[in-house]
Amino acid sequence: MERDTHFILGVYDDEDVLLHAVEKVRGSGVKIHEVYSPYPVHGLEHVLGYKRSKLPIAAFLFGMLGTSLALTMQLYMMRFDWPMIIGGKDFAAFPDFVPVSFEMTVLLAAFGMVGVFLITSNLKPWAQPRIFDVRSTDDKHIMAIDLANNSSLDLDKITEILNESGATEVNKKSFE
Amino acid sequence: MAHHGEHHYNLDQRFDFTASIKKSILTVLVLGAVLLGIGVVMAMTGGHHEEGAEAGTHAFHWYERLYASIWVNNVFFSGIAIIGVFFFAIQFAAQAGWSAPILRVMLSLGSWLPIAGVLMLATFFVANHDLFHWTHSYLFDKNDPQYDKIIDGKGAFFFWPMEKGTFPVFYIARMVIFFGFWVFFFNKFKQISEQEDQLGGSNHWYKMRSWSAFFLIFFAVSSSMSAWDWVMSIDTHWFSTLFGWYVFASWFVSGLSVITLIVLFLKGKGYLEMVNENHVHDLGKFVFGFSIFWTYLWFSQFLLIYYANIPEETVYFVERLESDIYGPFVFVNLGLNFFLPFLVLMTRDAKRHGVFLKLVCSILLVGHWIDFTLMVQPGTLGHNGGIGFMELGMLLVYGSSFAFVVLGALAKRNLIAKNHPMLEESYNHHI
Numbered sequence: 001m002e003r004d005t006h007f008i009l010g011v012y013d014d015e016d017v018l019l020h021a022v023e024k025v026r027g028s029g030v031k032i033h034e035v036y037s038p039y040p041v042h043g044l045e046h047v048l049g050y051k052r053s054k055l056p057i058a059a060f061l062f063g064m065l066g067t068s069l070a071l072t073m074q075l076y077m078m079r080f081d082w083p084m085i086i087g088g089k090d091f092a093a094f095p096d097f098v099p100v101s102f103e104m105t106v107l108l109a110a111f112g113m114v115g116v117f118l119i120t121s122n123l124k125p126w127a128q129p130r131i132f133d134v135r136s137t138d139d140k141h142i143m144a145i146d147l148a149n150n151s152s153l154d155l156d157k158i159t160e161i162l163n164e165s166g167a168t169e170v171n172k173k174s175f176e
Numbered sequence: 177m178a179h180h181g182e183h184h185y186n187l188d189q190r191f192d193f194t195a196s197i198k199k200s201i202l203t204v205l206v207l208g209a210v211l212l213g214i215g216v217v218m219a220m221t222g223g224h225h226e227e228g229a230e231a232g233t234h235a236f237h238w239y240e241r242l243y244a245s246i247w248v249n250n251v252f253f254s255g256i257a258i259i260g261v262f263f264f265a266i267q268f269a270a271q272a273g274w275s276a277p278i279l280r281v282m283l284s285l286g287s288w289l290p291i292a293g294v295l296m297l298a299t300f301f302v303a304n305h306d307l308f309h310w311t312h313s314y315l316f317d318k319n320d321p322q323y324d325k326i327i328d329g330k331g332a333f334f335f336w337p338m339e340k341g342t343f344p345v346f347y348i349a350r351m352v353i354f355f356g357f358w359v360f361f362f363n364k365f366k367q368i369s370e371q372e373d374q375l376g377g378s379n380h381w382y383k384m385r386s387w388s389a390f391f392l393i394f395f396a397v398s399s400s401m402s403a404w405d406w407v408m409s410i411d412t413h414w415f416s417t418l419f420g421w422y423v424f425a426s427w428f429v430s431g432l433s434v435i436t437l438i439v440l441f442l443k444g445k446g447y448l449e450m451v452n453e454n455h456v457h458d459l460g461k462f463v464f465g466f467s468i469f470w471t472y473l474w475f476s477q478f479l480l481i482y483y484a485n486i487p488e489e490t491v492y493f494v495e496r497l498e499s500d501i502y503g504p505f506v507f508v509n510l511g512l513n514f515f516l517p518f519l520v521l522m523t524r525d526a527k528r529h530g531v532f533l534k535l536v537c538s539i540l541l542v543g544h545w546i547d548f549t550l551m552v553q554p555g556t557l558g559h560n561g562g563i564g565f566m567e568l569g570m571l572l573v574y575g576s577s578f579a580f581v582v583l584g585a586l587a588k589r590n591l592i593a594k595n596h597p598m599l600e601e602s603y604n605h606h607i
Contacts, residue, residue: 099479
């Protein structure tokens with residue numbers, strides 16, 4: 001992360017005020033970096049204009065990988081590496097492979113999805129989380145605005161917009 | 177959206193079963209009757225396959241195919257009808273709020289039940305020997321060369337308390353009791369709904385929940401047993417412990433498809449404006465999920481039989497997979513009922529847009545009808561089965577009659593449970 005990043009924070013104590021504030025702030029042309037809440041606020045991702053997650057695509061691809069790996073593995077083991085006659089079936093008896101293929105599909109889809117989610121959400125074990133305001137884990141909603149992303153607007157203007165939108169406090173925050 | 181606005185929907189709307197809708201349904205009925213007529217004439221004049229006589233059993237008569245066709249549709253449409261009542265009861269047992277505006281659509285399917293019961297009984301009395309091998313009395317006579325020890329061992333399940341091989345009291349009693357209670361519960365639900373419309377208040381909801389719980393207990397037993405009686409007993413020697421759930425899954429997907437299609441049809445006509453893509457999405461999820469559930473049961477039954485490779489069990493799949501008539505349909509069955517809904521309905525958008533759902537649900541109905549045809553025909557018709565004019569005509573005749581009865585019942589009363597305590601929750605349903 002870049003050093004000396006300057007953020008301006010709007011503090012809200014009501015979720016309905018927050019939802020309207022997000023609409024107003026975005027309507028005034030201010031780009032919001034992120035909103036931190038103590039609990040999931042229904043509809044917040046909608047007013048923030050977030051697009052639908054692409055995670056299902058990752059899940060699908062990892063699932064297909066699981067199916068292919070499972071089929072390849074079973075075919076190799078049962079047909080080429082160590083063929084055995086089981087119940088008089090063909091060595092490459094497809095119906096037998098279905099349960100294992102299904103399980104591998106589910107396993108890799110789940111692992112792949114969790115892994116992709118952790119990486120894209122910056123939840124690596126060695127990641128240094130930036131705490132904007134500790135009260136966002138208690139009873140306040142924190143709207144963070146990155147000044148670097150809003151170079152066309154000056155500090156006073158943004159402060160004014162935040163105050164008008166119903167923020168109880170407007171603070172500054174920099175990270176070393 | 178989190179902002180719960182005021183909603184002003186017309187809750188007193190009533191479905192207008194117009195002459196033009198009736199005309200379309202009657203056109204399908206006539207078309208079906210014509211196809212059925214052609215099919216019957218073809219079967220009567222077409223060459224009799226005397227293979228049966230050679231094999232030492234009985235000669236094949238054309239009307240056996242007609243009976244089998246009637247039986248397939250009896251089972252299929254009875255299932256769809258009871259699934260409507262079942263899904264309605266589930267909403268109350270699960271205290272679901274999202275489905276409040278479409279409850280009446282589910283319940284309306286049950287109006288086919290009395291007709292289905294009469295048709296089922298009548299068909300059994302006319303066609304018993306042609307459909308059910310176990311009805312022959314010589315199977316139970318130890319002195320007869322055709323005495324069958326295995327069927328004799330199962331005889332009490334059909335004939336108790338009468339002597340085996342006489343009149344199947346226990347079997348008929350179950351059929352009457354199942355339909356009787358299903359109709360009873362359907363009428364009870366209808367009656368409580370009507371009281372709720374008139375009086376309002378949450379008492380009716382609690383009452384409905386209690387009756388739903390009783391119904392679900394009864395249905396848990398009766399759905400499996402009816403599947404053994406009406407479908408599995410055709411292949412009398414053979415049995416499968418999950419057959420009841422397999423039939424239930426097929427019924428459930430078909431019933432959900434009909435519910436979805438009626439909801440989309442009503443929305444297309446301008447009714448149910450509070451039902452938006454979120455509710456449609458939920459219906460789509462049910463269709464998607466239970467198609468996979470059906471596949472799970474189909475495959476569980478297949479894999480164990482295939483793997484154990486015990487002749488008295490494998491005979492069921494040998495009859496189907498190794499037959500020129502039924503073999504291809506086994507794969508059509510899996511393609512239509514698993515691969516198609518699985519691939520088409522996988523994405524969120526496909527479940528939220530009526531076009532995809534209408535397509536998939538219509539195909540699923542044909543798919544599960546083929547599934548029931550595959551369950552009934554090999555055991556009744558042997559090499560003389562297949563899907564031709566007669567089968568398609570019969571499907572259209574039954575389907576249009578079913579649509580006529582259900583839409584007629586829907587038009588008789590308020591389309592929406594206007595005093596349902598969870599309507600507001602349903603308006604704000606968002607997924």
